[in-house]
Amino acid sequence: MKSLTKYRELWLAAAIALLVIAVATRFPAFATPARLLAVFNDYTILIILALGQMTVILTRSIDLSMASNLAFTGMVIAMTNAAYPAIPVPVLIVLAMVIGSLLGSFNGLLVWKLDIPPIVVTLGTLTVFRGATFVVSGGAWVNADAMSAAFINLQRASFLGLPVLSWFAIAAIAAFYVFLTRTPLGRSIYAAGVNPTASVYAGIDVGRTKFVAFVISGMMSGLCGYLWVSRYVIASTEVANGYELQIVAACVIGGISIAGGIGSVAGAVLGALFLGVIGSALPVINVSPFWQLAISGAAIILAVVLNARGERRQGRIILRQAAAS
């Protein structure tokens, strides 16, 4: 099973490499390290969000409210910055993560304590959070003039040759890797998705595990709320509208099974990067950006078809083992 999983991420990495090479044969400038690092930097936010979404999907849930959470938190943080420019940016980042976590815990509580299907809960909070963004801002925008220089420039500063924004993604990747593979709570997230019944017998509170997953996805949405508004230097109600499905798409392309329990940090990152490379390559090869949506749609379908084959084989093996015991 482990070799098969590794296999899948290798395939995806190969597909991304092929894509880069194909573009580079005609436009060599695209494959320069600087350009590729810029693509990584451009898609940092999607990577972090996909990692949060993956944690939720692993527990057989889904969080459709991430983009709305991002918009709300981004707005609150931008307004706070505009009103109190003296508050240091790191404090604002922590505040963003706290607000995001609170919104996430609201989702989590409804799923945990009331057993409402996650898709219903987050479908509801998707509209509620975005509506709340409008209410707190009164429909107004917060733009560059109102934000402090530190707020805008922090993520653009260079550290060890990379923009700080990229370091956020690297830190998130490392944190998620350690959390999901090296901590009991991280393993219980996988367990709750693979087999909830067995997890209960193993002493795992499946509901609480889902709650934790929603808090994590909320925290990442909050963090990205800050990253988004400071990157695009605008906070409005429309920020990241419709982005929730893009996040799910990154996970799906990355081989994270919507049925729970299967998926890896590398997969989520590669899934986001795949969308990133496509999005960045289209303008380079002079294809209208209007093609991007259709291409990512086709990529999603292709990824599901390929992933489903792997999963089906695994399913049979599990069944045979169960029959043997």
Added chain:
Amino acid sequence: MTATDLATNRHVPDRLDKPLTSALLSWEMLLVLVAVAIFIVNSLASPYFLNAWSLSDLTFNFVEKGLIALAMALLIISGEIDLSVAAIIALASTFMGMALQAGADTPVLVLIGLSVGLACGAFNGFLVTRLGLPSIVVTIGTMSLFRGIAYIILGDKAYRGYPSSFAFFGQGYVGWVISFEIVLFAVMAAVFWLLLHRTSFGRTVFVIGNNPVAAAFSGVRVERVKFILFCLTGLMAGVASILLTSRLGSTRPSIAFGYELEVVTMVVLGGVAILGGSGSIIGVVLAALIMGLVTFGLGLLNVPGIVMSIFTGLLLIIVIALPILWRRFREARSG
């Protein structure tokens, strides 16, 4: 859901142990009460609400989404979902616009709208049933694909200049204040009610939703039924596309953006279990009406659409949570 869960927690009788009507009535009664309450609040809050033309305008708010919700209800009861419906509206509308540029007249436009919808639904159905893929992921993919094709064809442009005979579908009145849209919705609601609650096909939809394996062993062609349901949902999205294009009089690739989640909200609010197996058309019709009443009432009070969405979102969560809390409360009291 494991095998033991199915054996112990879920039984699948032909008839529920309570009479079916009373079991259904409780949820629908709740919806009726909510609808009546919102109606009363609306008429007290705005002097412009209680007026035949206002009430007629109200129907335009929910008919297009409601038509899709009727078919989506069957699909969700069978345990699947289609998130690509709004994208199908966009694609069907784009193709109608292309035909218009080529000089097609109303009957051809309608035919194209319907067949694009049907073809998209069949494509979803093929991917889900033939290739055995999870529908939520497949339709997130086709959602991007269908709308993406619309964007490729149209870019940032728009099709305009639909013939006046085409405008009838979305703007026409059958008589007095009765719009063509609401008549069509009433007819389709009756058709879907008959299909789901009065035919053997409808019964198989419930059986599949409760236990697809048992359904297969009972001789139900699970994949075929699901395929038909996807086609039906696509077709209704095609119908909605005709109505919406006719009402707006133009086609942009961003048409009906975000409708899919509103349709699913409508279906769930209507009492259809999101995990499949139960639900009713009457509930869905009531939910469509409630969402129309909320949006229109708040609109009369000049509440912006984005704030209305808070109400629909909260309504969804509260209506689902209340019965659960109530059951917990009663269980706690009875010990």
